[in-house]
Amino acid sequence: MAEVPTASNVTLISGPMLIGVFFNMILYGILIVQTYHYYLTYKGDVRWIRYLVLYLFVIETVNTGCDMAMMFQTLINNFGKVDTTKFFPTLLAAEPITIVAISTPIQLFFAYRIRLLSKSSWLAGIIAFFATVSLGGGAWSTVRIVEIKVFARKPELHLPALVWFLSAVVSDVMITVVFVITLNKRRTGFIVTDDAISKIIRMTVQTGLLTSLFAIGDVIFFMTLPASFSDIYYS
Structure with a gap:
């Protein structure tokens, strides 16, 4: 007779994913407004x-749709089934590849802008390198999710996920630091110009720091939660 998943199992496995989907949908609503305004x-x-x-908006739409379908499968289609706590949701594999399909072009765009502002090809090249490594790590994570399939083997995702997350962190931090330093050097002494530069710097620090903190949080939570997922399944 198949084991029936307990409420605590479902809560600890599906709860964080559902909360993440809620936040993603809220941010998607903001993205719609921003895209329209742009x-x-x-x-x-x-x-x-x-x-x-347009490309970023389309891929983000695909990502949000996959998130909703993933939770529908977990909480509706598989309600009360052992599959809920044993197997990864089918569309979980779409998460890494769609996320890096969004983040990598953005990082490469910033690398391009940094090259124009700083006239430094090597700084832009380093950022582009880590952005590309992040893309590879995301693709690798997708492949491994398809191969692994079950929560009990989730620790096997550590290496590809670390390649993905850590390279993204390095790229995001470098973008923030280089932008701030480069823009500071472009101050002219004119109040209007310097005020505009200060606003750009504040926006860069706020968005870049926020992105970096979330990426670091991804690394920390992914490294600390997988063991508990396995323990939940076998308890």
Whole structure:
């Protein structure tokens, strides 16, 4: 007779994922407004940047749809089944690849902007390198999720996930630091210009720091929670 998952098992495995999906959907709503505002306001941007914004919006839409479908499978289709606490949701494999499909182009775009601002190809190259490594780590994580399938083997995802997360952290931190240093060097002494630079620096620090903190949080939680997932299943 198949083991029936307990309430605590489902709560500890599916609860954090559901909360994450809630936050993702809230942020997706903000993204819709931002995308609409961008196309309404910045009609003069070069075509490739407008296409990049459209691409990011489409991939984020796919990612959000996969999140919702993943939780529907877990909490509705598999309700009361042992599969809920034994196997990864089918669309969990889509998470790493769609996330890096969003983050990597953004990091490469910032690397391009840094090259224009700092005139330093090697700084931009290092950022692009870690962004590309992050892309590879995300793709590797997707492949391993498909191969592993069960929560009990989740610790086997440590290596590809660390490659993905840590390289993303390095890239994000470098983008923030280099932007701040480069913009500070461009102060002219004119109040209007310096105020504009200060606003850009504040925005860069706020967004870059937030992104880095979340990436670091990903590493910490992923490294500390997998063992508990295995223990939950076998308890």
